[in-house]
Amino acid sequence: MTGHGFPLVVGAALTDDLHRPSRLLAARRRHGALAGWWEFPGGKVEPAEPPLAALARELDEELGLTGVTFGAELPGPDGGWPLPNGSLLRVWWAVTAEVVAPGPDHDEVRWLTAPELLSVPWLEGDLPLVRRLTGVLG
Numbered sequence: 001m002t003g004h005g006f007p008l009v010v011g012a013a014l015t016d017d018l019h020r021p022s023r024l025l026a027a028r029r030r031h032g033a034l035a036g037w038w039e040f041p042g043g044k045v046e047p048a049e050p051p052l053a054a055l056a057r058e059l060d061e062e063l064g065l066t067g068v069t070f071g072a073e074l075p076g077p078d079g080g081w082p083l084p085n086g087s088l089l090r091v092w093w094a095v096t097a098e099v100v101a102p103g104p105d106h107d108e109v110r111w112l113t114a115p116e117l118l119s120v121p122w123l124e125g126d127l128p129l130v131r132r133l134t135g136v137l138g
C-alpha cells in the first residue's frame, strides 16, 4: 500500500541496455476498462511484499519472464509517479535476454525508440514518465 489506502503499483522499463538504453518495451492491456491502452508491464504490490519481488512476480505472470535484471529506479516527483486513481507507480529499469511476447494480460508488446515512444496511447498516468524517457533513450 502507498500509505494512503491505495495499492502501490510497480512497473518495468524493459530496455536493451541498462547503461545505454535505446528502446523501451510497451505493453497493450488486453482486458477490462483499460483494454487497448499501453503501459509498463507490472501490477499491484501485495501486502508486505517487497516492491521488486512484486515486479519480478508480475513479469513472470504476465510475460513469462524469469531472468530479469533490474537497474535503477526512475524517480518520480512524489516518491514515484502518482496515478489518476490515487495509486503510486514506481518504475525500475530492467533487462532480459529472454524473448518478450504478449501473455495473458497483454495482446501486443512493442519495442519503441525515443521518436516512437508517444506513437502508442499510454495510460494517462504514465505520460509524465514516458515524456521524460523520450529525452533519456539514446
Ligand SMILES: Nc1nc2c([nH]c(=O)n2[C@H]2C[C@H](O)[C@@H](COP(=O)(O)OP(=O)(O)OP(=O)(O)O)O2)c(=O)[nH]1
Pocket (backbone or CB within 6 Å): 009, 010, 011, 034, 038, 039, 040, 041, 042, 043, 044, 045, 058, 083, 084, 085, 087, 089, 123, 124, 125, 126
Ligand atoms: N501495470 C501497470 N499498471 C498501471 C500502469 N499505469 C497505470 O495507471 N496503471 C494502473 C492500471 C491499474 O489500475 C493498476 C495496476 O493494476 P493491474 O491490473 O496491472 O495489477 P495486477 O496485475 O496486480 O491486477 P489485479 O490482480 O488487480 O487484477 O495501475 C502501468 O504502467 N503499468
